Amino acid sequence: MFVNCMDLPSADLLSRFDECFKFVDNALKSPGNRLLIHCFAGVSRSATVMIAYLMYRDGMCLDEAYGTVKEMRPIIKPNPGFMEQLELFEQMESKIDESNPMYKTYKLQVMAERIQAGEELSESDLCSTDIQTNNESFYRCMKCRQALFKTTSVMRHKMGEGEAAFDWRSKLPANQKEGFVSQTIDSTDCDKSLFIEPVRWMADSIRDMEGKLNCPKCKLKLGSFIWYGEKCPCGTWVAPAFHIQGSKVDLIKPRPLANVHQLTFSNGGQSDSRVVKTGQSDSSVLKMAQTDSSVVKSESNQLSCMSI
Template sequence: MDKIDHLIFISPLSAIQEADKKLLEDAGIRRAVVAINGPLPELAPHIDTLHLDIHDDENEDILELLPRTLDWIDQGINSNSPTLLLCHAGVSRSATVATAHLMRKYSLSLEDALVRVRRCRPIADPNPNFKHQLKIFQLAGWSVSDSNPLVRRYRLLQKAKSIAGDGHGTRSDIDNKEGLLHLYQQKQQKKISRTTAVRCKQCRMKLAGYDDIVMYIPSSPFYVESLEWMNLVGGEVSGKLYCPNDKCKNKVGTYDWTGVKDSSLNEYVVPAIMLHQNKSEVYQIGAAVNNPLSLLRPGV
């Protein structure tokens, strides 16, 4: 059992199960975060337990669990109760929670927080999927909010994986393409302002606002998020998008949850929800601002 920070410890589950459970009581452990898939193992009766039913693999979503988990850990710290972080080996899942705790508590980057965890537990090594989510957590300001475009982009990709994995495609199709998508600012030949919106060329109804735009390159379609008017809830992997104006219904774009290869970027955009420039147009362009999506390269 290794001490990571004030009142925070980490251990493999096997070491705790093999040891005399009285040792936990003697060490003052009153709370435990158990990050394993399947049934919750039996610990000492005096231990208050938070169970994270997650696998240690490339498809698991741990980002959504972080706010509730970290708040629960903070409650223990505020009550001066030591908390033990557990997973099968004490290497990936519990190390991810420990790293996220240090990141939020001390406003650290993923890299700096992981260095601190490894000083206390050298074998700590979150899997690449968890590291990617921790990087999003960092760039989103150590929170998971719908108002943050990075978080929304992550959720959109998770939705794409879910739809493509439901008999229409394979997760590997998306995973392979995801690593090719570089959202660097220099890739965007023209920056956009917060007053930017996209509208239908035929009836001029607004189709998407600044926060809905994932990427804008003048020679490519407008890549946007999944919006309510698109009604993309049927699980179809690809299809056409029509203007929501009942008097117009002009075809304004297409979508493909498994992604398309953009000829301008020579890279895949996943998922690809596109408003085509011959059917839609930008309006209300103002002063250029940096798009925070440019800070993150999926696969980091």
């Protein structure tokens, strides 16, 4: 297995952890197998992967895993960027959690750096738009009602927090110790603007550094994007910024399921099965059935109801 990653603080090794772990697990299935994890000097990249694997497999904290590897190879020293990625990995309980807000922010900044370096993004880099409309809240186009993105794709930030709001490093415990100067002004979530993570229908539109975001169906202008960021009206600098105008989308929430009752009636020797949807109690359904000219068919002559 070859992992293409430079030994730079800005390099993304965190998102490769899962495939590295899978390779190591497969390699060590048989007791007699041996495994070599190496990089150019055996100091930074290979050490980072080994530390992360011990955290993942044995449930070690970062300090314990680091100490274990250092005891075996005293010269290890992951670069500062890799150490921050290991801290984020520890915050996610030693697993990659795609829904973690800090990880989402981290991935966004990695994508922004790739775009600025002239790389292209694939659809797999972007958030899925598969929306289960029956049980998920989502936003849709106000004009054509096309489903656009889930509420989980909304990137929250604090009122007037400045650049720190979208700097995942500032949320790590190591950066919240005594002496760290926070830019936070208010702990309230901002509701002045709607910023989201990029989703797959944007793939062909976000190759430039900035531009418009249009509905994939009716082409209504929904907002704009700027990879290097923009300032929210609340004062926070959002980078990268995928800004959706709230007036162009509708928030759709799943409807609560109605009570469903299946009733079997007998009228003149003919059975009649009905499904009744009601928000009323079972006693209301019973009263409705009793006042019906039909007689409920049952071995005990009592009402049979199935409530879902």
